[in-house]
Amino acid sequence: xxxxxxxxxxxxxxxxxxxxxxxxxxxxxxxxxxxxxxxxxxxxxxxxxxxxxxxxxxxxxxxxxxxxxxxxxxxxxxxxxxxxxxxxxxxxxxxxxxxxxxxxxxxxxxxxxxxxxxxxxxxxxxxxxxxxxxxxxxxxxxxxxxxxx
Amino acid sequence: xxxxxxxxxxxxxxxxxxxxxxxxxxxxxxxxxxxxxxxxxxxxxxxxxxxxxxxxxxxxxxxxxxxxxxxxxxxxxxxxxxxxxxxxxxxxxxxxxxxxxxxxxxxxxxxxxxxxxxxxxxxxxxxxxxxxxxxxxxxxxxxxxxxxxxxxxxxxxxxxxxxxxxxxxxxxxxxxxxxxxxxxxxxxxxxxxxxxxxxxxxxxxxxxxxxxxxxxxxxxxxxxxxxxxxxxxxxxxxxxxxxxxxxxxxxxxxxxxxxxxxxxxxxxxxxxxxxxxxxxxxxxxxxxxxxxxxxxxxxxxxxxxxxxxxxxxxxxxxxxxxxxxxxxxxxxxxxxxxxxxxxxxxxxxxxxxxxxxxxxxxxxxxxxxxxxxxxxxxxxxxxxxxxxxxxxxxxxxxxxxxxxxxxxxxxxxxxxxxxxxxxxxxxxxxxxxxxxxxxxxxxxxxxxxxxxxxxxxxxxxxxx
Numbered sequence: 001x002x003x004x005x006x007x008x009x010x011x012x013x014x015x016x017x018x019x020x021x022x023x024x025x026x027x028x029x030x031x032x033x034x035x036x037x038x039x040x041x042x043x044x045x046x047x048x049x050x051x052x053x054x055x056x057x058x059x060x061x062x063x064x065x066x067x068x069x070x071x072x073x074x075x076x077x078x079x080x081x082x083x084x085x086x087x088x089x090x091x092x093x094x095x096x097x098x099x100x101x102x103x104x105x106x107x108x109x110x111x112x113x114x115x116x117x118x119x120x121x122x123x124x125x126x127x128x129x130x131x132x133x134x135x136x137x138x139x140x141x142x143x144x145x146x147x148x149x
Numbered sequence: 150x151x152x153x154x155x156x157x158x159x160x161x162x163x164x165x166x167x168x169x170x171x172x173x174x175x176x177x178x179x180x181x182x183x184x185x186x187x188x189x190x191x192x193x194x195x196x197x198x199x200x201x202x203x204x205x206x207x208x209x210x211x212x213x214x215x216x217x218x219x220x221x222x223x224x225x226x227x228x229x230x231x232x233x234x235x236x237x238x239x240x241x242x243x244x245x246x247x248x249x250x251x252x253x254x255x256x257x258x259x260x261x262x263x264x265x266x267x268x269x270x271x272x273x274x275x276x277x278x279x280x281x282x283x284x285x286x287x288x289x290x291x292x293x294x295x296x297x298x299x300x301x302x303x304x305x306x307x308x309x310x311x312x313x314x315x316x317x318x319x320x321x322x323x324x325x326x327x328x329x330x331x332x333x334x335x336x337x338x339x340x341x342x343x344x345x346x347x348x349x350x351x352x353x354x355x356x357x358x359x360x361x362x363x364x365x366x367x368x369x370x371x372x373x374x375x376x377x378x379x380x381x382x383x384x385x386x387x388x389x390x391x392x393x394x395x396x397x398x399x400x401x402x403x404x405x406x407x408x409x410x411x412x413x414x415x416x417x418x419x420x421x422x423x424x425x426x427x428x429x430x431x432x433x434x435x436x437x438x439x440x441x442x443x444x445x446x447x448x449x450x451x452x453x454x455x456x457x458x459x460x461x462x463x464x465x466x467x468x469x470x471x472x473x474x475x476x477x478x479x480x481x482x483x484x485x486x487x488x489x490x491x492x493x494x495x496x497x498x499x500x501x502x503x504x505x506x507x508x509x510x511x512x513x514x515x516x517x518x519x520x521x522x523x524x525x526x527x528x529x530x531x532x533x534x535x536x537x538x539x540x541x542x543x544x545x546x547x548x549x550x551x552x553x554x555x556x557x558x559x560x561x562x563x564x565x566x567x568x569x570x571x572x573x574x575x576x577x578x579x580x581x582x583x584x585x586x587x588x589x590x591x592x593x594x595x596x597x598x599x600x601x602x603x604x605x606x607x608x609x610x611x612x613x
Contacts (some may be wrong), residue, residue, distance in 0.1 A: 002561045008552075020520055038574070040568045040582055062581045064549035065611075120345070125555060 003142050006118035007125070008144065015069035020076045020087075021058040031143045034061075034135030038128055052083045066119060071123035073113055083140065088111075090129045090133050096120070097129050102123050152266035172474055179221055209510040214502065215591050217242040223233050224230045228561025231596045236381050236409060236540060236587030238431045241495070245435060248494035252487050259483055261460055275486055279476070279492035280301075285496045286407075286426065287417040288443055295449070296339065296489055299440035300408040301331040304375070304426030307404060308335040311425075315402075316373050318344035322373045323366045323401070325350040325358055326577050327380040330570040332406050336375070354578070356532040364395060371401040378410035382517075382569040382583065383532025384540025386410070393423055408432055411513060412589070413538045419454070426449055430488060434589075435495035439488030442479070449475045450555060456481040507590045511539050513589055518597035523536040525605050527613035531583045541581035542569075545604060546613030553584040553607055560603040 027108040030047035035042055043061030047054050057079050059071045074093075078086045092110060095104045097119055119129045138146035215221055218240045223230050227533050228494040228503070232240060252274065258267035276291070285289040297303045312335075327348055338348055346370075350363040367374070374396040379386050389405055396403045399421055407416050411428040418426055425448070444452075453459055454472050458481035463471040472478050499507070516530040518541055522528055531542040545553055554566030568575045569584040575582055585601055607613075 002559075007555065013611070039566070040572065057297060064551035066552070068549075122555060124558075125551070128551065 001037075003118070003121060007122055009068060009115045009118060010114050011115035012065060013071075015076075016065035016091040017070035020115075021079070022060060022072065023058045024060060024145055025056055025058050032135050032139035034131045034138070035145065035147045036067070036131050037128065037147060038061075038066070041096040041128065041131060043067070043071055043131055043135055045071070045117075045132060045139055047078075047081070047136075047139065054078050054081055054083065054086060059132065063131070065101040066125050066128040069128045069133075073116065074132045074136060077111075077113060078136070084142060086136070087140070090137060093133055094130060097126055097133075103113050185427055195605050205548055209506060211510075211591070211593055215593075217244070217412075217498075218518065219243065219246075221591060225561035225563075226559065228559075231562040231592075231599055233586040233588065233592065233600065234563045234565050234593075235412075235589035236569075236585065237438065239412065239589050240591070241436065241491075242497040243499050245491050245494045249482070249487050249491045252490050257487075260486055261477070271293065271486055274490050275484075278489045281493040281496055282441055285500070286411070286441075286443060287419050289419060290446060292475050293443055293446055293449065295442040295444065295476045296484050297427075297440045297442050297479075298427035298438055298485070299427075299431070300329075300406060300427040301335075301440075303425075303440055304404070304406070306455050307425055307427075308374075309443075309455050310340050310479075311402065311448075312336070312339045313343075314382055314453060316343050316345045320365075320370045320372045321346040321348050321368070321372055322364070322460075323348045323350060323377065323396075324375045325377065326352045327356065327358075327365075327383060327385065327387075327571060327574045328375065328377050329368035329381055329406065330572070331406070331408075332375050332404075333426075333573065337528045346497045349573075350376075352574075352577070355534050356380060356385040356386055357534045358385075360388070360392075363392065367395060367398055367399045367401065371396070373402045373404060375404040375406065376417070377406040377408075377539070379407075379413065379538045380571075380574075381409045381534065381540065381587075382542055382571045382574055382585065383534065384415075384537040384542070385532060385534040386536040386538050388536075389423070390421055393421055393471060397422070409540070411536065412499070414508050417441055428564055430492040431494065433492070433495055434499060435492035436485075436488045439485045439492050441492075443473075446475070449479070452482070454478050458482045460484075502590065506593075508580070510588060511588055514592060514594060515539055515541065516596060517594055518586065518588070518600065521601035522604060524602065525608055527608050528604070531578065531580065539584045539588045540586070543585075543604075544580065545582060545608055546611060548607060548611045548613060549583045550584040552611070553604070555606045556610070557600070557603055558582075560599070562600055562603055 021057040025046040025048060033044050041063035041074045043059055045059045047057035057075045059075055077089055092105055093113055096105050098118055118130055119125055134146050189202060218241050221230060250391040256267060256274060258268045258271040260272040278295045283294050288294060297306060322347045324332060326362040334600055340347055350366060351359045376387055376389055376392055378389055393403045402424040405423040407426050407428040410416055412433040424445050426443040428441055431437040461478050461481040463474055522543055529544045531544060550566035554564055557564050565585045569585060
């Protein structure tokens with residue numbers, strides 16, 4: 001498998017073509033806007049917390065296949081999770097995307113998210129993939145906006 | 150998973166039919182080795198190349214020219230580098246690299262102050278470069294050439310000197326929908342403080358300015374018109390000669406952003422009658438960090454200094470400081486001496502190839518590449534003005550420009566993806582950005598073929 005095919009795995013292409021939870025939520029409890037000023041990507045992420053469970057989560061925005069698929073995977077992964085489990089998931093993904101050494105993550109344990117593992121070899125594209133995850137963190141922390149620059 | 154190349158056969162066939170220029174060009178240049186050799190030999194010393202014999206002036210010594218750019222003969226992964234990001238910055242010929250090395254190995258000293266020999270030499274080179282650049286843009290005098298960091302700093306200088314002294318609340322400036330952020334933001338920063346109006350000349354879907362709207366935007370409170378000569382995102386060559394006349398008719402000063410035109414065509418500031426002109430050296434085969442602001446003598450002399458410091462003063466006391474005449478008034482501190490010398494070397498080199506010849510070659514190449522890309526199913530060319538220069542912006546189905554950029558990079562092809570510092574224009578065209586190939590005099594027809602082949606592969610991969 002060459003590097004491009006590793007970057008654009010079937011799962012990425014599928015989530016880009018048919019992004020999950022690509023809509024607006026009418027009464028979100030949490031939301032944030034993510035920007036990547038370098039390339040102009042913009043993303044709006046919203047979710048509803050009930051107790052400590054993420055009841056519903058959705059996103060909309062403009063971005064490349066990597067950023068869109070990453071956001072779609074985020075919503076699919078975090079929906080129904082507790083906030084603590086979601087935060088742990090964010091940590092795992094960010095390590096997978098940004099760690100300088102080969103990540104220690106057991107790729108079988110993270111399901112479809114493993115499709116993001118090819119991004120690490122494309123320094124120019126890492127910020128595309130991290131944008132949604134940073135935006136989610138910003139929303140939890142009550143920040144209205146975040147930037148992946 | 151492998152990219153299928155079946156559909157590329159179509160393009161090879163197309164190539165045979167639409168690219169007769171390419172074959173003509175190849176056959177002519179292949180018969181001219183003596184000229185190529187002499188170009189090579191000559192340009193190693195910074196001196197100009199003698200004009201080619203008339204019999205072969207229609208040919209373009211592409212191989213000899215490419216040999217002047219050492220950076221081009223490398224591979225990215227397994228693929229030869231195809232550098233099509235010249236709108237962002239151009240590569241540098243040996244003549245420029247050599248001029249920089251010569252300066253630092255033989256002449257390095259600060260200018261305008263030492264009595265010693267090296268300082269005199271450095272000053273001579275620096276001021277000769279100013280004269281050389283004045284000749285390049287047909288300025289009437291070298292004092293009209295102010296050295297700045299680039300086009301962006303040039304516009305900021307104009308905003309902070311001319312803008313601060315000539316714009317008042319109720320006045321307006323007129324720009325266009327296709328300006329680079331560099332010709333928008335400095336005016337916004339000033340408008341926040343002063344309260345003048347920024348009017349925007351619209352453009353149509355092709356990227357052609359609405360000249361009727363332009364005429365209507367101008368009025369007696371218009372103090373300045375700022376227009377990009379060649380759009381960096383679309384390639385449109387704007388009809389600036391007539392726009393300058395119209396601006397002058399209402400008493401406005403005209404600022405021409407020549408960042409994307411100066412390397413592709415002859416720009417004559419006196420024939421155009423523009424009041425200010427800016428460009429960056431690094432897009433003209435020169436070093437980064439050096440650029441030029443041209444202004445008419447009387448206009449520049451009427452302006453206050455911008456930055457203060459050494460070299461721009463006549464005398465300093467705590468009671469009263471007086472300033473030098475132009476150009477030094479606007480060049481506070483030690484300038485980018487080597488950059489200036491490198492830029493002059495770049496200009497010598499460009500003129501040794503010949504600007505008319507460059508323009509003819511690049512036009513043929515742009516037309517060829519445009520036809521090749523246009524033939525790909527799902528492609529949408531962005532910027533289809535009748536008069537275009539060296540910029541080929543495109544979209545491919547719903548594939549995002551950054552994905553296109555990464556795929557092309559994997560094939561060794563460097564393009565730019567994104568909004569190209571023209572976010573308002575992207576918004577006007579309702580697109581997130583474009584994939585943009587920008588050509589220079591060292592690009593080849595074969596490289597245009599490779600670009601088209603690679604884009605066709607991307608179309609297949611994403612099932613466009």
